[in-house]
Amino acid sequence: MALTIYGSTVSPFVRKVRVVMAEKGLDYSIDPVSPFRAPPDFRDISPLGRIPAFRDSDLPEPNHLCDSSVICDYLEHKYPTPALYPADAYARARALWFEEYADSILAETTGRGFFFERVVKKILKSETDEALCQKTLTEKLPPLFDYLEGQVGDNEYLAGGAFSIADIAVATMLVNFEHAGGEIDPARWPRLAAYVKRIHARPSFKACIEEERPFIQRVRAA
Numbered sequence: 001m002a003l004t005i006y007g008s009t010v011s012p013f014v015r016k017v018r019v020v021m022a023e024k025g026l027d028y029s030i031d032p033v034s035p036f037r038a039p040p041d042f043r044d045i046s047p048l049g050r051i052p053a054f055r056d057s058d059l060p061e062p063n064h065l066c067d068s069s070v071i072c073d074y075l076e077h078k079y080p081t082p083a084l085y086p087a088d089a090y091a092r093a094r095a096l097w098f099e100e101y102a103d104s105i106l107a108e109t110t111g112r113g114f115f116f117e118r119v120v121k122k123i124l125k126s127e128t129d130e131a132l133c134q135k136t137l138t139e140k141l142p143p144l145f146d147y148l149e150g151q152v153g154d155n156e157y158l159a160g161g162a163f164s165i166a167d168i169a170v171a172t173m174l175v176n177f178e179h180a181g182g183e184i185d186p187a188r189w190p191r192l193a194a195y196v197k198r199i200h201a202r203p204s205f206k207a208c209i210e211e212e213r214p215f216i217q218r219v220r221a222a
Helices: 010-024 040-044 069-080 090-123 130-152 165-179 188-202 204-221
Strands: 004-008 029-031 053-057 065-068
Touching: 010 069, 010 090, 010 204, 029 053, 029 130, 040 204, 065 069, 069 090, 069 165, 090 130, 090 165, 090 188, 090 204, 130 188, 165 188, 165 204
Parallel strands: 004 029
Antiparallel strands: 004 053, 053 065
């Protein structure tokens, strides 16, 4: 078995796949591909030029996939234990909803409006738009955090009463938020803050975060 992830380890979507693979105890390698400087043949496996892409060399050609949600669904079906998607139909649909919520509005807001400005622009030697960061913090993110605070409630997990793709998808976006200097105010969002801290402490997340942190610190200090 040779499983390969193509992408940057600080991408929340790459981390999403890595956490799924860690939870399932799968070995894999990473081919570091930047979406900003991808090799010409990268579009052969990722037609939109996005990361992550994925290859399973156990399969005949074509043996590649792209899009984190597609990759995670493939891994769930090929390696079903432990299950990361609820078996109950409604709970599974709820988990997929939270994955979509994370991959769309949460990714756009914490990513483009915050992590991109404070981290990616430094890598690209561009000027940070701190006014946009502040608008993200004060106007755009609070309604999203209000929603998640209510959805977490007194529950340990977001869907089906167990750790799932819902938790992975939401929590990976908030790793990047924290990498860029963001903090979920525990006074305003106590349930969400405690939930994120708990999910990020899982070995699958903790290993990624600790691996990424030195690079992020160097970039932000530059």
